[in-house]
Amino acid sequence: xSRFKRILLLIIPAVLLPFVYMYDVVNAAVKVEITSLxxxxxxxxxxxxxxxxxxxxxxxxxLTHNAPKEIxxxxxxxxxxLLAIGIAIIFQPPxxxxxxxxxxxxxxxxxxxxxxxxxxxxxxxxxxxxxxRGLIFFKRRKSTRRYYLAYLxxxxxxxxxxxxxxxxxxTFLPQILYAFAIVLIIVNSFKQNWIVYLSKREKVYSxxxxxxxxxxxxxxxxxxxSGIGSNxxxxxxxxxxxxxxxxxxxFGTIYFGVTFISTLFHLPTAEVFEKKxxxxxxxxxxxxxxxxxxxxxxxxxxxxQMTAEVCDARSVWLELFSVNAQTGEMSVDxxxxxxxxxxxxxxxxxxxxxxxxRYLIDSPKxxxxxxxxxxxxxxYLKEKGFARGSFLSIPLLSHGKLIGVLHATKEYQNAFDQExxxxxxxxxxxxxxxxxxxxxxxxxxxxxxxxxxxxxAQRMQKRLLPQxxxxxxSAEFAAVSESSLExxxxxxxxxxxxxxxxxxxxxxxxxxxxxxxxxxxxxxxxxxxLSKICSTPRELLLRANDTLLESLEKNAFISAVxxxxxxxxxxxxxxxAGHCPVILISGDTSELxxxxxxxxxxTDASQFEQATEERKIKLKHGDICIFYTDGITEARNxxxxxxxxxxxxxxxxxxxxxxAEVMKEKILTNVRTFIGQGAxxxxxTLVVVKWLGSSKD
Amino acid sequence: xxxFKIHHRDGDGVSIIELKGYLDAHTAPDLETxxxxxxxxxxxxxxxxxxxxxxxxxxxxxxxxAYVEDIRKNxxxxxxxxxxxxxxxxxxxxxxxxxxxxxxxxxxxxSRFKEIKK
Numbered sequence: 001x002s003r004f005k006r007i008l009l010l011i012i013p014a015v016l017l018p019f020v021y022m023y024d025v026v027n028a029a030v031k032v033e034i035t036s037l038x039x040x041x042x043x044x045x046x047x048x049x050x051x052x053x054x055x056x057x058x059x060x061x062x063l064t065h066n067a068p069k070e071i072x073x074x075x076x077x078x079x080x081x082l083l084a085i086g087i088a089i090i091f092q093p094p095x096x097x098x099x100x101x102x103x104x105x106x107x108x109x110x111x112x113x114x115x116x117x118x119x120x121x122x123x124x125x126x127x128x129x130x131x132x133r134g135l136i137f138f139k140r141r142k143s144t145r146r147y148y149l150a151y152l153x154x155x156x157x158x159x160x161x162x163x164x165x166x167x168x169x170x171t172f173l174p175q176i177l178y179a180f181a182i183v184l185i186i187v188n189s190f191k192q193n194w195i196v197y198l199s200k201r202e203k204v205y206s207x208x209x210x211x212x213x214x215x216x217x218x219x220x221x222x223x224x225x226s227g228i229g230s231n232x233x234x235x236x237x238x239x240x241x242x243x244x245x246x247x248x249x250x251f252g253t254i255y256f257g258v259t260f261i262s263t264l265f266h267l268p269t270a271e272v273f274e275k276k277x278x279x280x281x282x283x284x285x286x287x288x289x290x291x292x293x294x295x296x297x298x299x300x301x302x303x304x305q306m307t308a309e310v311c312d313a314r315s316v317w318l319e320l321f322s323v324n325a326q327t328g329e330m331s332v333d334x335x336x337x338x339x340x341x342x343x344x345x346x347x348x349x350x351x352x353x354x355x356x357x358r359y360l361i362d363s364p365k366x367x368x369x370x371x372x373x374x375x376x377x378x379x380y381l382k383e384k385g386f387a388r389g390s391f392l393s394i395p396l397l398s399h400g401k402l403i404g405v406l407h408a409t410k411e412y413q414n415a416f417d418q419e420x421x422x423x424x425x426x427x428x429x430x431x432x433x434x435x436x437x438x439x440x441x442x443x444x445x446x447x448x449x450x451x452x453x454x455x456x457a458q459r460m461q462k463r464l465l466p467q468x469x470x471x472x473x474s475a476e477f478a479a480v481s482e483s484s485l486e487x488x489x490x491x492x493x494x495x496x497x498x499x500x501x502x503x504x505x506x507x508x509x510x511x512x513x514x515x516x517x518x519x520x521x522x523x524x525x526x527x528x529x530l531s532k533i534c535s536t537p538r539e540l541l542l543r544a545n546d547t548l549l550e551s552l553e554k555n556a557f558i559s560a561v562x563x564x565x566x567x568x569x570x571x572x573x574x575x576x577a578g579h580c581p582v583i584l585i586s587g588d589t590s591e592l593x594x595x596x597x598x599x600x601x602x603t604d605a606s607q608f609e610q611a612t613e614e615r616k617i618k619l620k621h622g623d624i625c626i627f628y629t630d631g632i633t634e635a636r637n638x639x640x641x642x643x644x645x646x647x648x649x650x651x652x653x654x655x656x657x658x659x660a661e662v663m664k665e666k667i668l669t670n671v672r673t674f675i676g677q678g679a680x681x682x683x684x685t686l687v688v689v690k691w692l693g694s695s696k697d
Numbered sequence: 698x699x700x701f702k703i704h705h706r707d708g709d710g711v712s713i714i715e716l717k718g719y720l721d722a723h724t725a726p727d728l729e730t731x732x733x734x735x736x737x738x739x740x741x742x743x744x745x746x747x748x749x750x751x752x753x754x755x756x757x758x759x760x761x762x763a764y765v766e767d768i769r770k771n772x773x774x775x776x777x778x779x780x781x782x783x784x785x786x787x788x789x790x791x792x793x794x795x796x797x798x799x800x801x802x803x804x805x806x807x808s809r810f811k812e813i814k815k
Binding site for chain 2: 508509510511512553554555556557559578579580581594596597598599602603607611630634642681682
């Protein structure tokens with residue numbers, strides 16, 4: 001409602017009520033009994049007080065934020081009004097009897113008095129009604145609103161029935177309406193939910209205020225029912241207003257009477273309720289903290305602090321267990337403690353006292369010791385000077401594993417109840433979750449770091465493969481290598497050699513991943529340096545075997561094939577060290593060139609030398625040599641079927657007229673199509689050489 | 698993932714290891730454990746029966762290389778038997794037949810050990 005409208009609500013009664021006063025003064029003296037004027041007067045009174053009521057309601061929107069305070073304020077108002085009544089009674093003008101009683105002067109004085117007392121009581125009664133509404137609506141249900149509205153209806157009906165021009169005084173209607181209003185007062189008086197949520201202190205206040213209120217309102221009731229002149233003055237001012245004031249006073253009396261009794265009954269449970277409330281609050285805070293695990297110290301300190309507060313414990317401390325990965329020894333860290341020294345904690349964990357901790361480790365369950373001095377598990381603490389009392393330990397479990405313990409002690413024996421156990425268990429669970437979270441975060445940060453490192457390694461390894469293949473008019477080269485993991489153990493190179501020769505090497509380090517990648521780099525170094533000094537492929541492999549035998553781990557070996565393409569002589573000389581056979585496609589024929597050989601790093605020089613043979617192939621125009629690793633032939637589809645040699649030879653034959661580059665792409669696409677949804681399980685390398693020169697004898 | 702099983706039995710002073718399924722980088726540690734156990738128990742005459750072995754990768758082959766030296770140092774050996782042609786092909790490509798005795802039948806390998814003993 002706008003400010004202007006609010007002010008209007010006050011201004012209109014302020015203008016109207018003086019007219020009523022003037023009418024009363026004149027009417028008292030001259031007795032002008034004109035019905036229409038009387039009706040108008042009553043209407044003006046009703047409108048005026050309704051407006052005052054709306055004005056007050058508008059100011060009092062936010063009631064019951066502090067119920068006892070509101071009641072106290074209302075009490076103050078009622079006391080003031082009682083005082084006003086008292087003063088009014090003392091200074092009440094004399095009775096108006098006799099023929100000359102009602103002169104203008106007398107009636108003017110009397111009407112001031114009557115108007116004043118009516119307005120004061122009407123305002124107080126509006127306050128009572130609104131305060132009660134606030135209290136009743138504290139917990140709003142459908143019925144709450146309905147009953148309150150029903151009361152208002154009967155309240156106004158009962159007031160309306162009092163209007164003199166209805167002439168209902170001889171009927172039972174007013175009485176019936178009164179009776180209904182009082183029944184509804186009683187029903188509404190049982191809406192006392194707000195009491196439950198008061199703190200113990202507030203409940204005490206509420207008892208005091210409700211008693212005072214009850215007494216004060218009782219006095220008001222008596223006054224309103226009495227035949228004292230001042231009461232008659234209100235009745236003579238407006239009968240409906242009197243009924244309004246009276247019914248509301250009765251409402252207040254009964255409501256606060258019930259308040260007094262129910263608060264009295266709530267008082268013994270106030271502490272439990274308060275504890276529950278603080279439990280809820282601390283759990284709420286804790287849940288928030290758990291998500292901010294970055295400050296772990298903050299969390300554990302909050303937990304001990306809250307445990308101490310909520311359980312009203314003497315001392316609280318939190319131990320975390322950690323197992324040394326190397327020695328397997330368990331160490332205990334006290335990460336947070338309250339009201340207890342490290343020395344005292346050490347007493348419990350001291351050598352001859354390991355029993356208690358052992359007990360927790362062996363069976364990670366809630367451990368409740370009702371009397372530290374008399375329990376067989378903690379008797380030893382008595383001699384050590386540990387204070388008497390009770391002791392509670394809650395295990396912290398993560399994935400069923402004990403990771404720590406939350407301990408608490410109290411001054412008295414048998415001091416921990418089920419509630420304490422429940423609360424501490426919840427706290428312990430929260431800590432477990434937070435620890436688990438912080439560990440997961442640390443792990444994922446570490447994983448991210450490793451991933452970055454692997455990405456660097458991947459870039460480095462890509463640079464180890466040739467960035468550009470040799471360019472000759474008589475041969476085409478195409479090559480590709482893909483790792484199944486970030487880095488792989490496949491290696492290939494195609495490089496120019498003296499005398500118009502081109503060296504081609506493909507190798508596969510046993511295993512996968514990082515270890516394979518390191519060996520792959522080593523192989524590149526070895527092959528590059530040996531290619532400059534060795535005259536034949538066989539010699540290069542022999543010397544590579546010598547070098548690798550020393551540096552490779554026992555379970556590691558490398559399969560490789562090395563070929564030298566002699567452009568001048570149109571020939572390919574190759575030696576195979578345990579590697580997949582080279583596919584040679586010449587015209588309509590295809591061959592798997594599988595010269596005898598053994599993997600690098602498997603055996604000593606003499607056996608290797610014996611085993612390795614060299615093959616020389618004369619090339620014809622259009623001949624194709626395909627070098628590859630077993631990642632291609634052993635690629636598996638969803639049915640665990642292998643790609644195999646046949647498919648590879650088949651696709652190569654189908655596109656033998658394509659360029660080397662196109663053939664490489666076609667083979668790769670064919671393998672990928674074969675695999676289907678899955679990814680490569682091994683590194684895949686493919687080198688295609690196409691001879692475009694003429695054949696030589 | 699693929700399945701891999703190792704069954705170990707002793708017969709006449711020869712330890713027989715039966716392999717089943719896929720021996721690759723993931724399952725190789727299982728075979729390593731089996732070999733380490735034999736070494737700890739000082740059982741150096743080993744026959745590896747590959748009847749149910751459906752696939753072997755380079756990492757799987759590496760396991761044999763890792764232990765064969767220690768076993769041979771103790772006058773023992775690893776002999777391989779009952780390979781499927783596919784598995785044999787992998788051994789053959791790498792030149793393993795030069796390094797290991799490979800038999801068609803488990804019994805042949807066992808009797809070979811006995812001959813040496815005599």
